[in-house]
Amino acid sequence: MDYILPPIFPPLTVTDQMGRRVAVPFSPQRIVSLVPSQTELLFDLGLGEKVVGITKFCIHPVEARAKSTVIGGTKNFNFEKIAALKPDLIIGNKEENYQAGIEQLAANYPVWLSDISTLPEALDMIRRVGFISGAKEKAEAMATEIDASFAALATDKNAISAAYFIWRKPYMAAAKGTFIDNMLLRAGFSNVFAGQARYPEISAEQLAAAAPQRILLSSEPYPFNEKHLAEFQAICPAAKIEIVDGELFSWYGSRLRKSAAYFSQLR
CATH class of the missing domain: 3.40.50.1980 (Nitrogenase molybdenum iron protein domain)
Structure with a gap:
C-alpha cells in the first residue's frame, strides 16, 4: 500500500x-x-x-x-x-x-x-x-x-464620576485611550481623568479637585489592598472607595466573559 x-x-x-x-x-x-x-x-x-x-x-x-x-x-x-x-x-x-x-x-x-x-x-x-x-x-x-x-449590562443614564488608580507612589490613573477607560464607561462610570491621556501621574491636589464620587483601586498592577483605603479617604472624604478586580477591567481576552456580571455588582 x-x-x-x-x-x-x-x-x-x-x-x-x-x-x-x-x-x-x-x-x-x-x-x-x-x-x-x-x-x-x-x-x-x-x-x-x-x-x-x-x-x-x-x-x-x-x-x-x-x-x-x-x-x-x-x-x-x-x-x-x-x-x-x-x-x-x-x-x-x-x-x-x-x-x-x-x-x-x-x-x-x-x-x-x-x-x-x-x-x-x-x-x-x-x-x-x-x-x-x-x-x-x-x-x-x-x-x-x-x-x-455587555449588551445586557443595565446602566442608567446618570453615570457615576470615578477615578481608577493602577499605581501608588506616584499615583497613576487610567485615563483616555485605555481599555480600562472603555470598561469604566460600559460599567456606568464617568472617568474624571478622561481629559488626560493614557496613564497620567495624579497628585493628591488634582484628585481632591476632581472630587470623584467613587475611587476604584485596582488589584493590579499595583497590589492595592484594604490598608490603602484610608489614604484615599483623607484626600476625598466624600468619595466611596473600594478595591476592584483589575483583571476584570484590563484583561481583554476570555476573562471578559466574567466582566459584565462583575460590573453590574459595582453600581
Missing part, C-alpha cells in the same frame, strides 16, 4: 491589529504568547497543548506554567529560550510588549500583534486569534457570548 503524504498548506498571510502583514503557518503548532490575557484566551480556546512559551506574568490558567516554558517578562524577553522553543507563531500586544524586542523577534518568526483600547477591538482580537490558531468556531462563539453579556 502506498504511503500518502499529508497535505501541505501554504502559510496564511494575515493582517494584525497594528496593520502589519504576517505570514503564519496553517495551522500553528508551537505558539509563544507574550501577553497574560492572550495566554488565557489560547487555553480557553482549547489550544493549550500548542502553547510552548509564556511570560512570568501569565498566571491563568494555573496549568499554563506546568505545560509551557517561561520566556521572561512582557518587556524583557529571553531570546535564547524563545529560539529553543522553535515557535511557528508569536502573539503579542503593542502596549504590553516593547518595540525593540518585538522587532527582534519579527526578524526571525511570525509575530502577530494586538492593539486594544475598546471592547470591539478586544472582540476582534479574539476572533482573529481564533482564526489564525485553528479555533475559529470557538472564538466566534466566545466573542458573541461576551458581546451579548
